[in-house]
Amino acid sequence: MKEIFDKDLEQGNKLFIPYIMAGDGGIDQLLPTLEFLDQSGASAIELGIPFSDPVADGPTIQEAGKRALSEGVTLHQVIETLKSGREKIKAPIIFMTYINPIFKYGIESFVSDIVEAGVDGLIIPDLPLEQKELISESLDAHEVALIQLVSLTSSEERKKEIAQASQGFLYAITVNGITGARKNFEVDLQKHFQSLKEASKVPVLAGFGISTTDHVRDMSSIGDGVVVGSKIIDLLQKNERDEIQSLIDARKTK
Numbered sequence: 516m517k518e519i520f521d522k523d524l525e526q527g528n529k530l531f532i533p534y535i536m537a538g539d540g541g542i543d544q545l546l547p548t549l550e551f552l553d554q555s556g557a558s559a560i561e562l563g564i565p566f567s568d569p570v571a572d573g574p575t576i577q578e579a580g581k582r583a584l585s586e587g588v589t590l591h592q593v594i595e596t597l598k599s600g601r602e603k604i605k606a607p608i609i610f611m612t613y614i615n616p617i618f619k620y621g622i623e624s625f626v627s628d629i630v631e632a633g634v635d636g637l638i639i640p641d642l643p644l645e646q647k648e649l650i651s652e653s654l655d656a657h658e659v660a661l662i663q664l665v666s667l668t669s670s671e672e673r674k675k676e677i678a679q680a681s682q683g684f685l686y687a688i689t690v691n692g693i694t695g696a697r698k699n700f701e702v703d704l705q706k707h708f709q710s711l712k713e714a715s716k717v718p719v720l721a722g723f724g725i726s727t728t729d730h731v732r733d734m735s736s737i738g739d740g741v742v743v744g745s746k747i748i749d750l751l752q753k754n755e756r757d758e759i760q761s762l763i764d765a766r767k768t769k
């Protein structure tokens with residue numbers, strides 16, 4: 516993941532990570548969608564695993580999750596499907612899943628299966644830093660990055676701790692709330708990002724609410740790039756692929 520990110524950043528670009536829900540539109544859509552995002556220039560792709568009880572997901576992501584669950588999509592199926600087509604996709608793949616499905620799968624088998632499927636990183640929103648040892652040792656052994664989320668409300672001390680512990684990139688949440696497209700952002704994020712960048716060894720990406728090319732430009736300029744979920748899911752559903760390309764291109768500085 517580091518080489519790919521460095522290459523993007525050295526070219527003067529910021530990073531762009533689209534989020535999609537695995538199995539939205541049927542499991543058959545997974546590989547074609549990953550290939551499309553890869554070819555459109557995604558720096559990495561965040562792949563959500565559908566789950567019945569999400570915590571931080573806003574309405575768009577929840578609906579996408581429900582659609583995937585009603586298609587009968589399972590974690591095993593997502594891993595198998597990814598494995599069958601992984602070599603066609605250049606971009607690093609990051610799984611976003613809550614801890615419960617991992618427990619159910621079995622931690623050791625989960626790690627060895629995702630490694631075999633070519634997964635490069637993991638985001639587990641409900642796994643606190645203090646509990647990361649549950650899985651981090653096996654992940655480290657296979658060089659799978661455990662990406663940390665940092666919220667706006669954490670104390671300076673806590674922010675620093677999380678920033679230092681994050682691998683792959685640091686996911687800086689830009690709002691006090693849940694995921695979902697929005698019009699604007701309330702807080703001045705400049706200082707927040709400044710201190711995160713000072714503490715972090717990895718790129719700092721902004722995520723939550725980013726939904727226009729202006730947002731992508733603004734957020735990219737204060738950090739190292741962006742994660743966009745709800746807007747991407749919405750555009751994929753409407754098959755507005757040119758709009759997705761414009762969003763991805765908006766992180767280019769030249």
Ligand SMILES: O=P(O)(O)OC[C@@H](O)[C@@H](O)c1c[nH]c2ccccc12
Nearest residue numbers: 534571640694695723724743744745
């Ligand atoms: O949808 P948004 O507002 O563009 O935000 C990205 C977000 O959806 C994605 O990264 C994500 C989906 N579910 C999550 C749970 C926790 C943290 C992050 C996520």
